[in-house]
Amino acid sequence: MTGVSGLVAKVVDSYQRDKDMLIQILLDLQSGFGWLPKQVLDEVSKHLGVPITRVYQIATFYKAFSLAPKGKHLIRVCMGTACQVRGSALIRDRMEQLLGIKVGEITSDMKFSLETVNCLGCCAMGPMAEIDGIAHGPLTISKVEEILKKYE
Amino acid sequence: MEEMIALEIDGKEVKAKEGMTILEAARGANIEIPTLCYHEKLKPYGACRICSVEAERGGRVRIVAACGYPVEGGLLVRTRSPKIDRIRKVIIELVAPLAMSDGGISGELRRLADEYGADIHRFESRLQVEPTRCILCGLCVRYCDEVMGGHAIGFMGRGIERRVVFFPERASRFCPTCHECYEVCPTGKIAAETDGSIFPKFSIDDFLSGKM
């Protein structure tokens, strides 16, 4: 068994090959690999015994899964209502402007991926963004550049 | 002796078996209710909502999908009404831009557009949607899964990014001797865009690279 095949088998087996746990399996693999390469999805279909169509359907239905590699630093701008009311759209626009990419894209040097998320649950601190899992807020348009500079 | 349930559809008394849906009961009594995503061999799906009817019980009226609503004794069903007709008309108008090919629509959609006075071009310019000729009814996907066991086509994505996508590896094995999905597709897209085995314009790689 190749490395990838072995790793996938290990995760699938940890859930007793229970088909109901397909989403949990993919979450673990997404976390481990940072994204879901084609080979991983094929191996899941094989080891778990579910059609490849179903594996891809799950991988493309849910936002947590990425079928393409992500940037070194993952930025998630919260677009929840409370943040929206406090100007999160302007924060997102500023990020796009500074990074030269649109939401959902990755900078050409692979340093940053920019995403939006519909509510991180820190509504009192809006507008908020999470970078590499660390929450930043309340943000102002002027603060954005300063914060991005901290990430190399 | 199976228990029969008595309900009324468009003023006509209809007897149906327990567990039947309004649609099945209506068809059994030769009462027409239009559908786009329904097929007798498949589990009811509830995607097109064209089969929406008024169902009244104990003075309370609900709009329900006939293909999925189980018959109840004493139910009063109306398959046509100003509200139902409005619903069907707008559904056609909303989905028409997707279904277009060569500037028009065909088959059952065309027939329904005419019957309900839908303006198929009403939202076209506002929506600026790429006419994929696929209304996402899921008949092909479900037929391949439930009846043929081929699992060669699937739904990918979510919301307005939802697409029907073929998987060449499986399609090349199952499709050459099947072709059942050609028949069930209401817009004729599959028959028009395939060469029988690999499906050039809507394979998983096309979807992932953003071409769809």
Added chain:
Amino acid sequence: MPRLNSPTELEKLREEIKARRPPRPCISISSGTCGRARGSEAVITAFEEEIKKRGLKEEIDIKVTGCLGFCEKEPIILVHPDEICYLNAKPEDAAEIIQGIKDKKVVSRLLYTDPVTGEKIEHESEIPFYKRQLRIVLSLNKWIDPRNIEDYIIQGGYSALSKALFEMSSEQVLEEVKEANLRGRGGGGFPAGRKWKETKNAPGEPKYVIVNCDEGDPGAYMDRSLMEGNPHSVLEGLIIGAYAIGAHEGFIYVRQEYPLACENLNWAIKQAEEYGFLGENILGSGFNFRVKVHRGAGAFVSGESSALMSAVEGKAGEPRFKYIHTAVSGVKGRPSNLNNVETWATVPLIINKGADWFRSIGTEGSKGTKIFSLVGKVNNTGLVEVPMGMTLRQVIYDIGGGILKGKKFKAVQTGGPSGGVIPEQYLDTPVDFDELTKLGSMMGSGGMVVMDEDTCMVDVARYFVNFLCEESCGKCIPCREGLRLLRVILNDVCQGKGKEGDIEVIEEVAEVMAAASLCALGTTAANPVLSTLRYFRDEYEAHIKEKRCPAKFCKDLTSFYIQPEKCQACLICLRNCPAGAINGDKGLVHWIAQEKCSKCGICFEVCPPRFSAVVKLSGEPIPEPPPPGTKVIRKKEG
């Protein structure tokens, strides 16, 4: 830790824990997700080090708790037993606070200050934000470390479960919850007891009980706080419910965006199993119950009960027909009872204190309390738990402290993407399921977003439609295509491209969505639009007919202008403008080259308030820039 095998053993353990914990000062530091985002971890480390340095480990305890609700003041320190409350704690405050405990003195500068009187308030319960709340479900958050089951036990935890299993039959438990008239706290407001009964009576085994922690309404985070801060309260409620219904398996669906809640829940489950509250022969009662955690994967729609059940089966979270209730046919076609986190957490209280007690709180149709996330343009943002029946005005002004920066209240949005806006004239409406629905909104899961004069109501509708367009599963035509069209129209309106007849199209499509969509996401998707149209139609008409945004928010309809007579040429806006659109110099009035302006709003943000030279214009012609070399008109300062 050997498993507890009887109520007597549980009570003995409770006494034993109390005996093991001598009464001494305890510092609790709030460290939920929001606390951590504000640096609580560094504060905790600072306190631990300070205590170690002073050799006080045997004299002062530290407890890391979950969220305490007063979110903008996090990290919050509570010194027990007097409940001295210190706000916005920083690592450097540790030394002073600990010294204060030793000297029995209070650190005044860290206390809550009344914004009007300047009075300092020492005790948590006297702070206006907390004083007017009725925290019964959230009450234990400040006393417990969610990763220590013994904190929960010492507070009386699992006594309701013990009572249910040994003093009541499953029917009696169900009747108690039914009598209490507990309505679902997740949005639907459906009577929980009725759902439990339907599940219990439905034929078929196994039966399942499910916790819905897929809290997706943007702006709502009550469930996060409960699950992070007191996961045992949810577990206890779930086990009691399982007993009442006759279920031996449960699922807890936690959204992926809540990793700390998931972690703390997993800790709680592990410890509950160790102590004998989960698994085989719970507390020696003969009742078995196991629970599995399912993480969500980023889909708002999977919070819809039938979609959630699909996800629990490892399928795409798409809703299904619900003509046959999920209570009868749910996960894998089996009877399944799904309730929200807050609903489950309320159950132990009802069992311990009785249905009569629960019914003594709230209104005729809405009993008990409700937790709201009070957010947006309000002074005191955070989680508030109030009795049903308190008015919106009381929540927003008495607890929330009124509108941020003294601006004018415009509307409060409740019910998330399925809800609507409630304008000023209805501020005295009591918080109640049916009252809010009558106004065209709904209680929803508890999001309460306060909006002021600077909020554009058309943008609010656009925002929610955009959100739902991304979150719609896409299965049914009315929702998928209806939202697609509404999004285009609302974007057009906000960009000044709205047309005559747009409002009528919106209303026509909304009718079809409400009547014919497959699930509640679709049937309620048009509520924000319809609600804002109902109360703020004039804003829509201004956008469409006059290309004007009354709130001066919509970028395409708003311009920024520097008033020459106010500008003091401080150069701040000029230096900060990212587009290089501002011209001027020292002593020379600044002006914006409109064609270069990216409408980012930085100039408006940074112009010193004492000058307030930058204004927003909408629907009116922008004055020409001042002639070159125009000098500043100096204002006398002071």
